[in-house]
Amino acid sequence: MEVIPSRRLTAVKPYIFSEIALWRKAAEAKGLEVIDLGRGGPDLGPYGEAVEELAVTAADPAKYSYTPYTGSPELLVAIVRWFSRRFSVDIAGDDVALLPGSKGGLSRLNLALADPHDTVILPDPAFPSYASAAAVAGLEVYRLELKSELGWHPDLAGIPEEVAERARFILLNYPNNPTGSVTTESLLTELVSWARRTRTLVVYDNAYQFVTYDGNEPLSILSVPGAEEVAVEFHTFSKVYGMAGVRIAFAAGHSQAIAALKKIEVFYQAGIFAPSLAAATVALNEGDAAVADAVAVYLDRRETVSALLDGMGWQHEKPGGATYFWLKLPGGKGEDVAFCRGLLETTGVVLTPGSAFGEAGRGYVRLSLTQPRERLERALELIGKYSGERE
Numbered sequence: 001m002e003v004i005p006s007r008r009l010t011a012v013k014p015y016i017f018s019e020i021a022l023w024r025k026a027a028e029a030k031g032l033e034v035i036d037l038g039r040g041g042p043d044l045g046p047y048g049e050a051v052e053e054l055a056v057t058a059a060d061p062a063k064y065s066y067t068p069y070t071g072s073p074e075l076l077v078a079i080v081r082w083f084s085r086r087f088s089v090d091i092a093g094d095d096v097a098l099l100p101g102s103k104g105g106l107s108r109l110n111l112a113l114a115d116p117h118d119t120v121i122l123p124d125p126a127f128p129s130y131a132s133a134a135a136v137a138g139l140e141v142y143r144l145e146l147k148s149e150l151g152w153h154p155d156l157a158g159i160p161e162e163v164a165e166r167a168r169f170i171l172l173n174y175p176n177n178p179t180g181s182v183t184t185e186s187l188l189t190e191l192v193s194w195a196r197r198t199r200t201l202v203v204y205d206n207a208y209q210f211v212t213y214d215g216n217e218p219l220s221i222l223s224v225p226g227a228e229e230v231a232v233e234f235h236t237f238s239k240v241y242g243m244a245g246v247r248i249a250f251a252a253g254h255s256q257a258i259a260a261l262k263k264i265e266v267f268y269q270a271g272i273f274a275p276s277l278a279a280a281t282v283a284l285n286e287g288d289a290a291v292a293d294a295v296a297v298y299l300d301r302r303e304t305v306s307a308l309l310d311g312m313g314w315q316h317e318k319p320g321g322a323t324y325f326w327l328k329l330p331g332g333k334g335e336d337v338a339f340c341r342g343l344l345e346t347t348g349v350v351l352t353p354g355s356a357f358g359e360a361g362r363g364y365v366r367l368s369l370t371q372p373r374e375r376l377e378r379a380l381e382l383i384g385k386y387s388g389e390r391e
């Protein structure tokens with residue numbers, strides 16, 4: 001019997017990461033040592049106290065039942081306090097949705113807020129899951145190209161009024177994956193007033209929260225006055241708390257948007273594992289210093305990589321936040337997919353081709369700072385050699 005996937009699934013381009021896995025196999029088969037600067041997951045390990053809490057809770061047989069969709073009162077209180085302490089934002093516990101990871105939550109938000117053929121405004125380049133989730137939901141995407149000359153910020157004035165009028169939401173993410181750009185208070189204020197004027201919901205993915213450098217303040221869009229009337233913000237424990245495998249995240253903000261998200265989550269999830277809820281609570285209540293330490297490590301790695309790129313003659317911008325360098329391939333180095341494939345199969349170094357992040361990523365590669373300094377140094381040496389030999 002032949003099983004035919006749905007039209008909605010056929011509409012989605014295969015994830016480039018599955019292709020990269022094949023190149024990686026080829027490299028391993030040749031006996032090359034793989035240095036993975038492609039992955040976005042942090043390598044610094046989880047926040048220690050959260051692990052202890054998780055272990056203690058997981059040892060209790062009573063913690064293995066379904067949990068309420070609302071999570072635990074302790075975690076909701078921790079989220080409300082954390083928003084207040086870290087971002088001076090007052091939110092109501094009711095306006096928070098707990099999620100088994102933000103990737104799934106952001107994806108299901110499409111189903112909660114838009115019907116097939118509705119329009120959503122998505123940035124390009126961007127975390128690839130935004131576009132694939134919109135395609136699965138049957139939505140039309142208005143591609144908002146982020147440009148280097150605007151610091152990878154959106155040109156809101158360039159969005160046609162009729163697009164803004166019909167769009168169900170605009171999705172933005174800062175500190176940005178893949179460009180490493182950060183936002184500013186004035187940009188967020190402009191975004192909120194644009195949203196109010198055009199009556200467009202802003203979905204703000206703040207996955208890299210505190211990973212900012214050079215005095216750039218970590219910012220929440222919800223700190224802009226009136227933002228809760230036009231915005232929802234997503235946070236995850238995956239990045240700065242090093243808990244990607246725990247699968248826990250949350251969204252907060254606009255009451256009706258959060259209520260719609262909670263409603264759809266009930267159909268797709270069955271509560272979050274109690275030890276995960278407990279670990280997340282400890283991370284928010286006690287993890288500030290560990291987060292600062294993690295950011296200091298990424299800053300040190302950023303400096304190392306930038307100096308090595310200078311030495312190779314690769315022009316680049318230092319990321320203002322997040323854990324990525326977004327590098328334009330120097331002229332004559334071929335297109336990004338061929339470059340990354342050749343690099344991996346020849347040297348064992350994994351970079352992500354820019355086109356994985358959208359049309360606007362062609363000719364770029366993303367280098368992730370999620371390896372210790374010595375491995376970054378070795379990888380950069382290999383990249384320099386490979387790239388030199390291609391000239």
Ligand SMILES: Cc1ncc(COP(=O)(O)O)c(C=O)c1O
Nearest residue numbers: 040101102103127177207236238
């Ligand atoms: C911008 C962005 N948003 C969301 C996610 C997904 O995070 P989570 O682990 O919470 O699903 C990622 C993961 O790489 C990301 O880069």
